[in-house]
Amino acid sequence: MELLIVISIFVLLATIATYGIMTARKGAKDTKVIAAVGNAQGVAEVIFSTRQDYSSICSGGRLNTKIEELAKIRTEITGQGSKETCYATTDKYCISAYLISDSKIHYCVDYEGTATTTETTGSTDPPCDSTNYDC
Numbered sequence: 001m002e003l004l005i006v007i008s009i010f011v012l013l014a015t016i017a018t019y020g021i022m023t024a025r026k027g028a029k030d031t032k033v034i035a036a037v038g039n040a041q042g043v044a045e046v047i048f049s050t051r052q053d054y055s056s057i058c059s060g061g062r063l064n065t066k067i068e069e070l071a072k073i074r075t076e077i078t079g080q081g082s083k084e085t086c087y088a089t090t091d092k093y094c095i096s097a098y099l100i101s102d103s104k105i106h107y108c109v110d111y112e113g114t115a116t117t118t119e120t121t122g123s124t125d126p127p128c129d130s131t132n133y134d135c
Contacts, residue, residue, distance in 0.1 A: 029080040029100040034107045036076040037084065040095045041109035043069045044088075054093040054111065058086035061130070063095070085126040087133060094128030094135060108135035 044057045047067070057064055063086045065071040077084045077097050084097040096108035096118070103123035109115045110128065114135040118127040127135055 026101040032080050033082045033097050036073050037097050037107050040073045053090050054088040055090050058088040062086055087130050092133035094133040096126045098123040110135045
């Protein structure tokens with residue numbers, strides 16, 4: 001009987017530890033997604049400073065992978081299990097990606113220098129689109 005109690009305690013502790021590890025992993029992935037989107041903001045500003053035009057940073061609602069730095073950032077975001085969205089005009093842009101811990105929360109950056117988390121209805125509902133370039 002005592003052995004059953006000891007085994008039950010070990011199982012309970014293992015369950016708690018597993019939950020803690022999974023939560024920590026999701027948090028680490030969120031941090032990487034946030035850093036990658038922030039890096040995309042930096043690349044967008046460098047491109048604008050040389051071309052006076054943001055429109056080349058996006059392609060088909062995603063980061064333009066023909067630009068090497070943006071291709072690496074997109075790979076980092078998708079490697080964490082997220083997906084980025086990107087919309088731009090000549091003088092405006094908005095880039096966002098949903099977080100792994102909660103796909104309703106998107107990390108968003110835009111042409112005004114905004115960098116924030118925004119709650120939406122889900123991973124397929126980014127905070128900005130081809131008509132709204134504000135986070």
